[in-house]
Amino acid sequence: MPAKKTKTSKAKKEFPRPKAQRTEPYWKELNKVIDPELNIGLVDLGLIYDIDVRKDGSAVVVMTLTTPSCPVGPQLISDVEDKMLLQKDIKKVCTEIVWDPFWSDEMVDPAIKAMIWGD
Numbered sequence: 001m002p003a004k005k006t007k008t009s010k011a012k013k014e015f016p017r018p019k020a021q022r023t024e025p026y027w028k029e030l031n032k033v034i035d036p037e038l039n040i041g042l043v044d045l046g047l048i049y050d051i052d053v054r055k056d057g058s059a060v061v062v063m064t065l066t067t068p069s070c071p072v073g074p075q076l077i078s079d080v081e082d083k084m085l086l087q088k089d090i091k092k093v094c095t096e097i098v099w100d101p102f103w104s105d106e107m108v109d110p111a112i113k114a115m116i117w118g119d
Helices: 023-028 073-085 108-115
Strands: 048-053 056-065 092-097
Touching: 023 048, 023 073, 023 108, 056 073
Parallel strands: 056 092
Antiparallel strands: 048 056
16 A cells, blocks of 8 residues: 555644654654755754654654745645655654744754854
8 A cells, every 4th residue: 555645734732842762763854855945954944843653654743834924835744744755664644734833043953053144
């Protein structure tokens, strides 16, 4: 049976920052999804809030966008889902877009922020 995507849902919920080693490979893979406007990986940008991989092969990626009207939002969501579905143990992906907390440049990885903006 081929892997499939689920529709993007919008949900407001609390979430932890990156989980321990159990999901580390997924965080690394999702950082390969590059925001075309900023040329920075989504994890380094702080756009990926949580990754929950379940035993049944489904995964939920909780993320945000830089703005609600982000012109590349649909493409980024599709790229995240496609990247997750390339993982051998993932059969289905649901992407939840959340706006709380609202993204700010404070969420950018400090090393990347210093390199790009000199902060």
